[in-house]
Amino acid sequence: MHGLTRPLLVSLVVLAAALAAVPLLNEYVLYVAMLAALFAILAVSFDVLLGFTGYLSLAHGALFGVGAYCCAYLTARAEVSFWLALPASALLTAVIGALVAVLAFRTRDLYFAVLTLGIGLVGHQLFLVASGITGGIGGFVGIPSMPEIALFGSPSQQKLVVALIGVWITYLAATAFVRSPLGVACQAVREDHVLAQALGIRIAVARLSAFVFGAFFAGAAGALFATFSNFVAPESFAVLAAGFQVVVLVVVGGMGTLWGPILGAVLLTALPESLRVASTYSLLAYGALLLAFIIFAPRGIAGFLIDGARRLRSARAGREPSA
Amino acid sequence: MSLLSVRNISVSFGGIHALSDISFDVPEGVVWGLIGPNGAGKTTLVNILSGLIRPTAGSIAFDGHEDGPWSMSRAVEIGIARTFQQTRAFNGLTVRENLRVAAVAGAGHALDLGIARRLGLEDSLDRVAGELPYALLRRLGVALALSLKPRLILLDEPAVGLTADEIDRMGALIRSMTADGVTVLLIEHNVRFLMSIADRVSVLDRGRLLFEGTPAECQRNPQVIDVYLGRGGEDA
Amino acid sequence: MLELLPQQLANGLALGSTYALVAMGLTLIFGVLLIPNFAHGELYMLGGFLTYAGVTAGLDFWLAAVLATVLVMGLGVLVDRITFKPLEQASGLSLMISALAMSIVLQQIATITWGTEPRTIPNPVPGILRTPFASLTYHKLLIIAVMVLGAVGLWAILNRTRLGLSIRAVSQNRDAALLMGIEMWKVRAATFAIGAAFGALAGALLGAAFPIYPTMGVIPVLKALVVLVLGGIGSIPGAILGGLLLGVAEVLIAGYISSELQDIGAFVILVAMLLVRPQGLFGRAQIER
Numbered sequence: 001m002h003g004l005t006r007p008l009l010v011s012l013v014v015l016a017a018a019l020a021a022v023p024l025l026n027e028y029v030l031y032v033a034m035l036a037a038l039f040a041i042l043a044v045s046f047d048v049l050l051g052f053t054g055y056l057s058l059a060h061g062a063l064f065g066v067g068a069y070c071c072a073y074l075t076a077r078a079e080v081s082f083w084l085a086l087p088a089s090a091l092l093t094a095v096i097g098a099l100v101a102v103l104a105f106r107t108r109d110l111y112f113a114v115l116t117l118g119i120g121l122v123g124h125q126l127f128l129v130a131s132g133i134t135g136g137i138g139g140f141v142g143i144p145s146m147p148e149i150a151l152f153g154s155p156s157q158q159k160l161v162v163a164l165i166g167v168w169i170t171y172l173a174a175t176a177f178v179r180s181p182l183g184v185a186c187q188a189v190r191e192d193h194v195l196a197q198a199l200g201i202r203i204a205v206a207r208l209s210a211f212v213f214g215a216f217f218a219g220a221a222g223a224l225f226a227t228f229s230n231f232v233a234p235e236s237f238a239v240l241a242a243g244f245q246v247v248v249l250v251v252v253g254g255m256g257t258l259w260g261p262i263l264g265a266v267l268l269t270a271l272p273e274s275l276r277v278a279s280t281y282s283l284l285a286y287g288a289l290l291l292a293f294i295i296f297a298p299r300g301i302a303g304f305l306i307d308g309a310r311r312l313r314s315a316r317a318g319r320e321p322s323a
Numbered sequence: 324m325s326l327l328s329v330r331n332i333s334v335s336f337g338g339i340h341a342l343s344d345i346s347f348d349v350p351e352g353v354v355w356g357l358i359g360p361n362g363a364g365k366t367t368l369v370n371i372l373s374g375l376i377r378p379t380a381g382s383i384a385f386d387g388h389e390d391g392p393w394s395m396s397r398a399v400e401i402g403i404a405r406t407f408q409q410t411r412a413f414n415g416l417t418v419r420e421n422l423r424v425a426a427v428a429g430a431g432h433a434l435d436l437g438i439a440r441r442l443g444l445e446d447s448l449d450r451v452a453g454e455l456p457y458a459l460l461r462r463l464g465v466a467l468a469l470s471l472k473p474r475l476i477l478l479d480e481p482a483v484g485l486t487a488d489e490i491d492r493m494g495a496l497i498r499s500m501t502a503d504g505v506t507v508l509l510i511e512h513n514v515r516f517l518m519s520i521a522d523r524v525s526v527l528d529r530g531r532l533l534f535e536g537t538p539a540e541c542q543r544n545p546q547v548i549d550v551y552l553g554r555g556g557e558d559a
Numbered sequence: 560m561l562e563l564l565p566q567q568l569a570n571g572l573a574l575g576s577t578y579a580l581v582a583m584g585l586t587l588i589f590g591v592l593l594i595p596n597f598a599h600g601e602l603y604m605l606g607g608f609l610t611y612a613g614v615t616a617g618l619d620f621w622l623a624a625v626l627a628t629v630l631v632m633g634l635g636v637l638v639d640r641i642t643f644k645p646l647e648q649a650s651g652l653s654l655m656i657s658a659l660a661m662s663i664v665l666q667q668i669a670t671i672t673w674g675t676e677p678r679t680i681p682n683p684v685p686g687i688l689r690t691p692f693a694s695l696t697y698h699k700l701l702i703i704a705v706m707v708l709g710a711v712g713l714w715a716i717l718n719r720t721r722l723g724l725s726i727r728a729v730s731q732n733r734d735a736a737l738l739m740g741i742e743m744w745k746v747r748a749a750t751f752a753i754g755a756a757f758g759a760l761a762g763a764l765l766g767a768a769f770p771i772y773p774t775m776g777v778i779p780v781l782k783a784l785v786v787l788v789l790g791g792i793g794s795i796p797g798a799i800l801g802g803l804l805l806g807v808a809e810v811l812i813a814g815y816i817s818s819e820l821q822d823i824g825a826f827v828i829l830v831a832m833l834l835v836r837p838q839g840l841f842g843r844a845q846i847e848r
Contacts, residue, residue: 050652054650054652056652056655056656056659058659103830109595109651109652109655110589110595110651110655110784111784111788113595113655114781114784114785114829115829115830117781118781118826118829118830121777121778121781121826122826239777240663240666240774240777244659244663247656247659248660251656281667281671283663283667284663284664284667284668284671286663287660287661287662287663287664287666287667288660288664290656290659290660290663291641291642291657291660291661291664294646294653294656294657294660295642295645295646295657296645298649298653
């Protein structure tokens, strides 16, 4: 396959630039940037399923919740160290994701969306009902903060640094996944699943692995979210909250690219926060944006940028021979 | 010893017998033609051999594997590849990406651009499959199947809709496959094209095997002439 | 326990009639145009809210319900123009995302207009019909009656009018229908208007007994999709039978097993159905798996 060196180097440069900016930010911007980074992890993990495999799941928000509650429970009740709880939450979410996937992939197209919508609704219901574990409607209070990293900065700066590294790891893992034979198989499933089978591709394995990959990183994002905010409540994980939001972030950012969703997460988290728009209007704006992009620019912001870069390059190439 | 051995295959859809009791043996290295009027069951047979549908009864053996009928992935694994009558390609991907999907995700080996060269696709590698002209798209369909490095390739009407020049080119390509040790099962509506390149021919009519023999024998057989050629044969 | 059965069947039929009403509109649009109109639940919601608005403005309930239905029919056509028409050449995935977006937009418009506080309309038909076997509120009888009338009306439109013939032709074979000179835009508009009417009627009627709020359409549309699984996509009789079946099953689950399970009962039925008979859903199961 293509070497991973280039995405590794480019993403390292971007990460370094982002890290270098951390000391310059005030508390509020640190908080917004941290949220944007968590949503970027969620969006990249979701794009592996939506953009690369072609399945619209509305259960991703619930999986995000599974990771959050799992980490909350492990660190607050079982007093497990956060650094152990983080991978444990991601793994558990991946296992639950696998169960969901085995069920949901008995269907496709509309029925897949409907079934995952149902799973998302039931998941949200379970967070409300299982109050012994989740704290029910009142939420899970008193989740311990991430242990301080002695080397640098304030707690808020440390949170952002961890979140940014999380985005970087997710991006690299997703890049490696979509370029692996499994990831290539996923794209074949997206394009034409009958032809994919005729070419000997085991489509069940491919799409299951895409779903589990997405669930793992959704769980990790949830764990970070829980420990960063010290409190989680079911509303955050409703289908109409995180479940819908990731669809918007990915479509607006650019389905089928891995950096597009990061861009989408940053822009769509930072803009309403900085404009301080009321939340009712922000959900309306999300809906309207999603509608506008899927109709007029289905390749998202990434599509504009790719086309722009290509035009620039061809314009330059056109000039060079004469020069 | 034959490469492909089909025994008593029957299939019915909702009570209608699409194929009844089909048996034949394809030796290695030949171009085996399969003709028959519309609805005779030719594509159904290809679908069964490639694992897309399961027959109601019967068995298939291929290259020492006695466990047929099999799933699509198993069919590819043991060396059977197919094309589709209405060419299927990954329309949103480029030609290069299409070939990579087949090689890497399907067959599990590295991308071999030699196949693209052989099919005259080397200048179109970066074009999106959905935007290819019809003739190139049909060749891409064949290229995808060849990328699997099969021992048997099932071609479902590869010449349909092609110009005379393109048909000649397709014929030469099919002959060159056998030279490389690939056995060909060729379904065609275009009788003249088929007769010109097939080593042996089977005729299907309404789900039954009507005749098997050389192209010359086929063209003389009164039954075949009656049910098939007599109906104005190659006009399609 | 068993002596309650006739009563529970009656309750189940009333509940099932609302599912059938919502599902008929959804299955018509899906069956004819292959469009997954998630926003159908929001048309249902707007049927409720617009009736509420009419009643609050002093209109008679019946007049308000009719006006609301007519408005929502127009809105249904508009939803198609904005959400689906531009994506005629796009994939099913784009259609679903677009439908999801429209569904959120309509919910938020309702939230901004009316707030999230649940609203109620005074019941226009108070009272209970008592029989030796079962008692039913007049309101539930009304819903059953409207469902039956709606089904008969839809059958008449599809089978006894030129427009209905065009709609059926398009659902059988769109290309052939276009070749025969059928005007697609008329069929689209009519299909969306009729489908929306069923959603709006259901919303208006339900709003007379249950709270009206912006996200009230999510669960009914999910259940209507379960009904489609049960009854077969695009089949009107399937939508009615599936709806009634689901309603009865839910009431029986609540009555004999646990009332807490009633809400996820539909979902359990969906999952069970998919596990047992996934091929019942799209007919070409041998290609899947």
